[in-house]
Amino acid sequence: MLKQINQRLVVSCQALEHEPLHSSYIMSKMALAAQEGGAAGIRANSQADIQAIKAEVALPVIGIIKRNYEDSDVFITATKRELNELFESGCDMIAMDATFRKRPSGIQLADLVTYVRKQNPAIQLMADISSVEEARYAEKLGFDCVSTTLYGYTDQTKEQKLYDSNFSFLKHVLHHVSLPVIAEGNIITPEMAQKALILDAHAVVVGGAITRPHQITARFVEQISKQNHTVTAETQR
Numbered sequence: 001m002l003k004q005i006n007q008r009l010v011v012s013c014q015a016l017e018h019e020p021l022h023s024s025y026i027m028s029k030m031a032l033a034a035q036e037g038g039a040a041g042i043r044a045n046s047q048a049d050i051q052a053i054k055a056e057v058a059l060p061v062i063g064i065i066k067r068n069y070e071d072s073d074v075f076i077t078a079t080k081r082e083l084n085e086l087f088e089s090g091c092d093m094i095a096m097d098a099t100f101r102k103r104p105s106g107i108q109l110a111d112l113v114t115y116v117r118k119q120n121p122a123i124q125l126m127a128d129i130s131s132v133e134e135a136r137y138a139e140k141l142g143f144d145c146v147s148t149t150l151y152g153y154t155d156q157t158k159e160q161k162l163y164d165s166n167f168s169f170l171k172h173v174l175h176h177v178s179l180p181v182i183a184e185g186n187i188i189t190p191e192m193a194q195k196a197l198i199l200d201a202h203a204v205v206v207g208g209a210i211t212r213p214h215q216i217t218a219r220f221v222e223q224i225s226k227q228n229h230t231v232t233a234e235t236q237r
Contacts, residue, residue, distance in 0.1 A: 001041065001060040001092040001124055002145060002180055005203040008040035009193065010062065010182075012207030013053065016045075020214060024052040030211050031057050043095070043205055050089035062126060062205075063091025069104035076128055076149075078104050080115055087120050098127035098138045099150055113141045128184075130154045132176050139177045145202065147182035148173060161186045167199055174200055188219075 011034035015021040021030070024046070031042045031053040043062040044050045050063050065082035066075050077083065077096035086094050094116065098109055116125060127138030128149035135146045151169055152160045162169060162185040174181050180202035187193050188209040196204050208215040 001062070002202065004060055005040045006180075007197055008203055009038070010041040010043055010203055010205040011037075011039040011210055012043040012184075012205055013049070013211050014043070014045045014207060015212070016066070019212070021212075024048045028052040028056040031059070034210070035059050040203070041092075043207070044091070047085045047089040050086075050091050054090050060092040061090075062093045062095050063089050064095045071102075072104045073101050073154075074099065074103050079107055080112065083112065083116060083119070087123070091123070093124040093126055093144070095126035095128050095147065095149070097150065098129050098141075098143065098146070099131075099134055099154055100137075101154065109137075110141055113143070117142070126182065129173075130157050132172050135173045135177050135179075135181075139179050143179065145180040145182055146173065146177060147184045147205065149182075149184045149205070151185055153185075163187070163192055163195075167196060170196060170199055170201060 013027045013030040015027060027044060027049045034042060035057045039059065041060045041062065042053055044053050045064050045066050050061055053061055063086045064077050065085055067078060067082060068075050069078060072078065074097045077094060096112065113125065116123065124144040127143040127146045129135045129138060129146050130150040138146050148162055148170060151157050151162055170183055182203050182205055183196035183201035184205035187196065187204060187206050193204040193206060
């Protein structure tokens with residue numbers, strides 16, 4: 001899969017239970033639209049969505065399962081339970097939270113990597129990280145690639161964006177690991193995606209900016225609201 005997505009776009013087709021487009025059928029059609037638009041791969045959440053997408057498109061799929069646990073903030077492919085479901089899904093790569101946060105029941109990331117290599121050695125592994133140190137540890141554990149997915153989504157990195165300071169975090173990760181680095185997280189324009197690839201990211205994953213209409217709508221509404229406030233202020237002068 002890494003060869004297939006090299007210097008290309010992966011589209012994340014996800015909709016959680018509380019979102020309007022939550023449906024495996026809809027996600028499969030979203031993936032089809034992404035394929036027709038030229039995407040090289042898909043990132044998808046849940047066994048059902050992945051299987052529906054694999055039946056609809058010929059693109060390789062990065063599989064995840066998001067599940068909340070009371071004793072941990074880790075929710076992306078957190079335990080062996082999620083791994084077993086992903087094995088059955090037929091996905092080509094598994095992404096998992098590779099941050100240093102405590103995992104459910106205290107299970108160790110290294111144990112999960114070992115489990116995957118024993119159960120399904122052909123499947124590739126992506127480490128979703130939020131720091132350079134986590135990226136280096138993921139490389140030590142034998143992940144096939146790292147992704148900046150969780151930068152800005154942990155307590156230590158909240159309110160930070162991947163594109164801050166001209167993609168400085170991406171540059172640091174690229175400098176400190178030899179693994180392929182996937183740029184993901186708050187990439188909302190084609191220009192941002194292009195910049196990440198110019199910096200030598202292996203590939204770019206874009207989700208909400210393509211597949212979450214409510215988020216896209218909100219950005220338009222916010223900008224229009226700013227314009228309306230500006231016009232009102234000028235009128236009152």
